[in-house]
Amino acid sequence: MIRWIKTSAHRHGLYVGAHTLLHVLGSISAVHEMSVCQALLSQVAQIARQRGAGAVDRITVQIGPLSGVDPEQLRRAFEVMRAGGESAAAALVIETAAVEVRCLACGADSETAVNRLVCRACGGYRTRVIAGDELRLRSIELQM
């Protein structure tokens, strides 16, 4: 069912527009990626306008596994929602970093699974995430 909706939404995206799509997708699955995509598009549009660029060639975002945003869902939202704006023809590059934590006990940094954020050096249970929770617009390439 969900697969069908996604395919169907993708196919009809150009006709029904992003708002209707939001309606269709929103009633079926969790798509906060739509909100994130909306925020992304408005940030990009703002910068493009400020710099007098007509269009955007490339958008690079950093989406960590701990950001709570699913890269594929974001890409799907982007494909539909970018229509008609500065980003209509832009390539979306999604960079994702591995999850890394710093141990509050021994100070060691270790790469961990997304749901096991413990120190791999000393087994410490108190850590701070130092990579993998990014949710950032890194750069955009403008058509000047």
Added chain:
Amino acid sequence: MCQTCGCAITLPPSAETVAAAGVEGSVVDVLQNLLAENDRAAGHNRAHFDDHDVLAINLMSSPGAGKTSLLEATILALESRYRIGVIEGDLETDNDARRIRAHGVPAVQITTGTACHLDAASVHRAMHELPLAELDLLFIENVGNLVCPAGFDLGQHLNVTLLSVTEGDDKPLKYPVIFRASDLVVVSKTDLLEVMDDFDPGRAAAALAGLGQGTPMIQTASRRTPSIAAWLDWIEAQLQMRGRAGVYRRISARNPLVRRRTETGAAQA
């Protein structure tokens, strides 16, 4: 001056002023949090709460984990000592807000329609329908969902996530983002533990500990024979810090969402 509500709270610099980052050819390095606009609005809400000395707690869980029941039991237990307000988020209906209002507590319903989470702007609108100056404690009951609400700062000071014993005890492993962002995890409906014997609170605690935050976990039962003492103690402990300047701000600084904004800001500086 707040552009949206005309109140006298100064806002941090907006997205437009941050965009002046490095340029190389036609490539603009931005390094801006994607939810900067939401986070800015959330910071504004938090400033309102701080100004009125209101402690704001965001309640999250899957649908049906017992958020509203816990709130009802909490209101009954605390209403003689604290002035409580509630913001209810739901996809449809104002049933939950009506349940809360029946206890004589002001409640504003946000009907999100198709949106699967609350955001700072919707909370801002709801907040101005509440008599903030007359409140001690504000509960924001988020839309029942363990995925979407996790990433959106609303301006709350504390995040509480409920995990009912009718769910799997491995939920913290499956939804690490929301559980990591929690200041407290409440295992709810524990009066059903005798029949839901595949839920092991020990396993849930171990899964939560594995998220590296040292997040406390307590148990509650809100209906039939209410047993919410640990929860009330926790709230009291948070409320006791009231009145000490900036304390709530320090509480919220532990929140990964708030930290994310701060660190992104630092990276730009």
